[in-house]
Each structure stands twice: as structure tokens, then as C-alpha cells.
Amino acid sequence: MSELAWIDAALTSARPQAVGALLRHFRDLDTAEEAFQEACLRALKSWPANGPPRDPAAWLIMVGRNAAIDGIRKRARHEPLPDEERISDLEDAEEAVAERLDGEDYRDDVLRLLFVCCHPDLPATQQIALALRIVSGLSVRQIAKAFLVGESAMEQRITRAKAKIAASGAAFGAPGAIERAERLAAVAAMLYLLFNEGYSAEADTAAARRPLCDEAIRLGRLLLRLFPAEPEIMGLTALMLLQHARSAARFDAEGQIVLLDDQDRSLWNRPMIAEGLALIDKALRHFRPGAYQIQAAIAACHARAATAADTDWRAIEALYATLEHIQPSPVITLNRAVAVSKARGPEEALAMVEPLGERLDGYFHFHGLRGALLLELERKDDARIAFNRAIALANTAAEAAHIRQHLDRLAGDATARKGAAG
Amino acid sequence: MLYAILCYNHEDVVSAWSQEEEDRVMGRLMRVQDGLAQQGRLGPVARLVPTTAATTLRKNGDQMLVLDGPFAETKEQLLGFYLIDCENLEGALDVARDLAKANPGTGSYEIRPVLLFHPNEGGLKVEAA
Known part of the structure; x- marks a missing residue:
């Protein structure tokens, strides 16, 4: 690995800790970010010459803090500045900072940094954009590319979000146990949003959005290192890993979506699956089930099946039933119905799906599943009506194309029947 | 004499590598391993989750x-x-x-x-x- 690539990776991985500590110190996002930026510039000058420090985060915090204080003094035209050596060659001070970093401060710093991005006044997309900018350090251009919007629009979005946070007076105090748990839950939800923003993509934009998934997983691992005994954080990280492991198999050469059952499982990423399964194993030992753990356990059922036919649909149905119990939602019932249709046939599944019509009438997947179940039951006319509803509600070209295949097959059947009758 | 070599590094830095960087590093490591294997000096190798x-x-x-x-x-x-x-x-x-x-x-x-x-x-x- 080249020296520069190593430094780049070290700066990226130290960023959440360093900006988090600087935010605690200065209580202002812009100042914290500028201080970190300055520290990075100095690192690029100093590290190749002097070798990388033992603890990059501690070095960046110390140098960033001193640089920002210098800047404040400069602007205030106060006393003379301390010279460069004082901040570039203070191994003892670095060690002292490193020692403090091991404590609770450090953990709460990163959590706070993520948490300020989850401000309830901010719409979800702004929360995510802000986290990518501040916590992950992605450039506005990179974020705009992943969100498929223009750079200036994204710049504006982030500036507005920052202004809102500054005006609201974010929580800079050390959190108590309950507050910490609440922050952790909010941050977990934001990470999953970030992941889904990258995951629910079409084939032609999948590559551009992929970094969002990678980043969500990286931040999930970071949270796990800070909170190693939280089963829901294990569950969340496992869920993201197990879903992301399938990304290479989700689209065919023409960019059509490939459903789970039809995916080429040799394309699944085995190291990600191994890590995800190991995390589920750890989470289960806590006997504190939660929505992320259950969804991860469902993804694990798929990951463990060598072929689609080997899938343990009964286990999946039981898991969806548990999920439905702790987090009632018609969409979850719909997913449970898929498992029921596989485990016990379309009739029972359709009976489960029909009552959801009122609440899910505007939902693509409801009509798609209903159509597929009706088709299995040979109720072709009803199936056609359902598929036509679905295609009108499709969110992406890939979804529409998938339903179009069913409709074409139904149309083909009808022509064949007419031909036979004539 | 048999020796075990235990590898330590910054995990968060390693996991921030791009796929290309990861592939390059693995390629270089494999060359070291191949040399040892040809001389009959390589035992089990494992990478941990x-x-x-x-x-x-x-x-x-x-x-x-x-x-x-x-x-x-x-x-x-x-x-x-x-x-x-x-x-x-x-x-x-x-x-x-x-x-x-x-x-x-x-x-x-x-x-x-x-x-x-x-x-x-x-x-x-x-x-x-």
C-alpha cells in the first residue's frame, strides 16, 4: 500500500473520533470541521516526513484543537502564536490525549457527532446527507452523485441542515444512560436509512449509490466497537452485511432486477455473510430480541440456504410473526404472507393479504404479491387486474419490467387459448 | 523450528480500504505465501472476521x-x-x-x-x- 493511500485511509477512519472530540471542545460544527481539515493538511505534510503517529486520532485532535485556537486568537489579534514545533512534536501530549480517548468521552463523542445529524426537525434525506458530510467526510460532490442530484442543490441542502442544527442548540453535555440508549436508537435508524438509500437502487445507478451502503456498514462496525454489548447494533450491522452481500446478484446483464429465489448464489459475498452470521450468533446470546436482529435473522435464513429450494420458510414465517408482534405494520404482514405462501401455499397467503387492501392500496408490492398469488391459484383475470394496478404504482423501471413479464406471459396464455379454441 | 506469525494492524483503517487496494494487498501477500509454500515451509493460514x-x-x-x-x-x-x-x-x-x-x-x-x-x-x- 502506498504511503499516501495509507494516510488517506487513516484520516478517513480517524475522522469520526477526531471531529467528535473537536465538536465537544468547540461546540460548533463548522469550527470542528475546519479544525479537522487543518489537522489533515498538517498530517499530509508531517506524516510522510516523520512517520505516522501511533494514534492518528489523538494526533489529529490535538493538532486540530491547537490550530483552531490559533485561528481564534489570530482573528482576535491576541497574544503571539505558539510556534509549529509545539504542535508537531508533542509525543507526551499525544499520549495523554490517546489515554483519554479510551474512556467514555471518546465513545460519547462519536455518538454525539452521529446524533446531531439525526435532529428530528431534519427530513431523513438531510440527516443522511449531513452524516455523510460530517461523520464520513465525503465531499459534497460525492454525496450529490450518490443522491443523483446536482452539486449546488446538495451544497444548499447541507448548509441549511447545518444552520438548523446550529440554531437548535445540539446536546453537548455527557448523556446519561437513558439518553445514551435513545441516541443510539436514533443513530441506528439513521444508519439503516443511509443503507437503504444505497440499496434500493436500480441497476444503472447501483454503482454510484454503493458507497452509501459501504459507509453505513463501516459506521455500523464503528458503533459496535464503541458499544460492543448492544444486540440491536449487532443485529443492524448483520442485517446490512447480509443484504449487501447479495448486491452483485441483484441485477442481470440487462439491468433487470433478479428476485432472491432466482439469484446466482455463487455471486454472493461470502466474507460479508460470514461476518453477518457471526454477529447474529453473538446477538442471540443476549435474549433481547429487537427489530434489527429479527430482520437480520431472516436475512440469515436466506444466506444459509445453498439453493432457493433449501430455504427454511417456516423459520422465516415465525420470524416475521415475531416482527409483526413487536412492530405491527401491514408491510411486515405482507412479507409474512410471502413466507406463508412458500411454506403452506398461496391460498392461506392470499387470505392474509386481502385484508391489507385498504391500507396498502397505493403500494406496489401489495398488488405485485396479490397478482402472483392469484396467478398461482389460476385466477388469471384477477391476477391481470392486480398486475395492472402494480405496474401503475411501480417506483422503478426494473419493478415495472418485472411485472410486465407476468402480464406478457398472461397475454401469451390468453392468445394461446384463443388459438386452440379457434 | 516452527514459528507462528500473528498479524496486528488498525482494523478500521484496513476496513476503509477500497476493493482495489484490498486486492492489491492480497496479491502481494499471496506472492509471499507462494514462495514459502514452494519451499515446503508454509502451514495453515487464516484471516479472521x-x-x-x-x-x-x-x-x-x-x-x-x-x-x-x-x-x-x-x-x-x-x-x-x-x-x-x-x-x-x-x-x-x-x-x-x-x-x-x-x-x-x-x-x-x-x-x-x-x-x-x-x-x-x-x-x-x-x-x-
Whole structure:
């Protein structure tokens, strides 16, 4: 690995800790970010010459803090500045900072940094954009590319979000146990949003959005290192890993979506699956089930099946039933119905799906599943009506194309029947 | 003499590598391994799942405690390792408990799932001291 690539990776991985500590110190996002930026510039000058420090985060915090204080003094035209050596060659001070970093401060710093991005006044997309900018350090251009919007629009979005946070007076105090748990839950939800923003993509934009998934997983691992005994954080990280492991198999050469059952499982990423399964194993030992753990356990059922036919649909149905119990939602019932249709046939599944019509009438997947179940039951006319509803509600070209295949097959059947009758 | 080489690095830095960087590093490591294998000097090689997947069993007399996360104490030293095949984490913990029971006093057992494993069976032509 080249020296520069190593430094780049070290700066990226130290960023959440360093900006988090600087935010605690200065209580202002812009100042914290500028201080970190300055520290990075100095690192690029100093590290190749002097070798990388033992603890990059501690070095960046110390140098960033001193640089920002210098800047404040400069602007205030106060006393003379301390010279460069004082901040570039203070191994003892670095060690002292490193020692403090091991404590609770450090953990709460990163959590706070993520948490300020989850401000309830901010719409979800702004929360995510802000986290990518501040916590992950992605450039506005990179974020705009992943969100498929223009750079200036994204710049504006982030500036507005920052202004809102500054005006609201974010929580800079050390959190108590309950507050910490609440922050952790909010941050977990934001990470999953970030992941889904990258995951629910079409084939032609999948590559551009992929970094969002990678980043969500990286931040999930970071949270796990800070909170190693939280089963829901294990569950969340496992869920993201197990879903992301399938990304290479989700689209065919023409960019059509490939459903789970039809995916080429040799394309699944085995190291990600191994890590995800190991995390589920750890989470289960806590006997504190939660929505992320259950969804991860469902993804694990798929990951463990060598072929689609080997899938343990009964286990999946039981898991969806548990999920439905702790987090009632018609969409979850719909997913449970898929498992029921596989485990016990379309009739029972359709009976489960029909009552959801009122609440899910505007939902693509409801009509798609209903159509597929009706088709299995040979109720072709009803199936056609359902598929036509679905295609009108499709969110992406890939979804529409998938339903179009069913409709074409139904149309083909009808022509064949007419031909036979004539 | 057989030697074990244990590899340490910044996990968060390594996991921030791009796929291209990862492939380049793995390619260089494989060249080192191939050289050793040709000389009959390479035994099993393993890469571990990140420490976020680690669990630690700590033993103090008759007390046994399972902790999430990697081994974090600095007062004990690494004395050896086992590579075992288990159904799941619970199975691995059972084996660790048996080992702990067989040992007197205190001790810690860090349990790490293995990501990649090359047994290099028959590759090693030297016997342990």
C-alpha cells in the first residue's frame, strides 16, 4: 500500500473520533470541521516526513484543537502564536490525549457527532446527507452523485441542515444512560436509512449509490466497537452485511432486477455473510430480541440456504410473526404472507393479504404479491387486474419490467387459448 | 523450528480500504505465501472476521464470564491458539469452557470466527521442535 493511500485511509477512519472530540471542545460544527481539515493538511505534510503517529486520532485532535485556537486568537489579534514545533512534536501530549480517548468521552463523542445529524426537525434525506458530510467526510460532490442530484442543490441542502442544527442548540453535555440508549436508537435508524438509500437502487445507478451502503456498514462496525454489548447494533450491522452481500446478484446483464429465489448464489459475498452470521450468533446470546436482529435473522435464513429450494420458510414465517408482534405494520404482514405462501401455499397467503387492501392500496408490492398469488391459484383475470394496478404504482423501471413479464406471459396464455379454441 | 506469525494492524483503517487496494494487498501477500509454500515451509493460514464479531470467555477460578468483544487486557499474554470446527458461537464457547476447565487459575479465551482459511495440508515439511 502506498504511503499516501495509507494516510488517506487513516484520516478517513480517524475522522469520526477526531471531529467528535473537536465538536465537544468547540461546540460548533463548522469550527470542528475546519479544525479537522487543518489537522489533515498538517498530517499530509508531517506524516510522510516523520512517520505516522501511533494514534492518528489523538494526533489529529490535538493538532486540530491547537490550530483552531490559533485561528481564534489570530482573528482576535491576541497574544503571539505558539510556534509549529509545539504542535508537531508533542509525543507526551499525544499520549495523554490517546489515554483519554479510551474512556467514555471518546465513545460519547462519536455518538454525539452521529446524533446531531439525526435532529428530528431534519427530513431523513438531510440527516443522511449531513452524516455523510460530517461523520464520513465525503465531499459534497460525492454525496450529490450518490443522491443523483446536482452539486449546488446538495451544497444548499447541507448548509441549511447545518444552520438548523446550529440554531437548535445540539446536546453537548455527557448523556446519561437513558439518553445514551435513545441516541443510539436514533443513530441506528439513521444508519439503516443511509443503507437503504444505497440499496434500493436500480441497476444503472447501483454503482454510484454503493458507497452509501459501504459507509453505513463501516459506521455500523464503528458503533459496535464503541458499544460492543448492544444486540440491536449487532443485529443492524448483520442485517446490512447480509443484504449487501447479495448486491452483485441483484441485477442481470440487462439491468433487470433478479428476485432472491432466482439469484446466482455463487455471486454472493461470502466474507460479508460470514461476518453477518457471526454477529447474529453473538446477538442471540443476549435474549433481547429487537427489530434489527429479527430482520437480520431472516436475512440469515436466506444466506444459509445453498439453493432457493433449501430455504427454511417456516423459520422465516415465525420470524416475521415475531416482527409483526413487536412492530405491527401491514408491510411486515405482507412479507409474512410471502413466507406463508412458500411454506403452506398461496391460498392461506392470499387470505392474509386481502385484508391489507385498504391500507396498502397505493403500494406496489401489495398488488405485485396479490397478482402472483392469484396467478398461482389460476385466477388469471384477477391476477391481470392486480398486475395492472402494480405496474401503475411501480417506483422503478426494473419493478415495472418485472411485472410486465407476468402480464406478457398472461397475454401469451390468453392468445394461446384463443388459438386452440379457434 | 516452527514459528507462528500473528498479524496486528488498525482494523478500521484496513476496513476503509477500497476493493482495489484490498486486492492489491492480497496479491502481494499471496506472492509471499507462494514462495514459502514452494519451499515446503508454509502451514495453515487464516484471516479472521473483524473483532466486532469477537467474543471473549474469561475465567477466574471457578467463575466463567462471557464478554462481547475482543480480548482487551494487557496483563495476560498470548500463549497459544486452537482452530476448531463448530456449528455456531455456542459450540465454540463450549469448547472454550472445556479448555478453561482443564486449565488451573485464571485465563482468557478470545473466540474469533475465521473468514478465510488455507489449510496448506502436507505443505509443511518441517516438524515442530
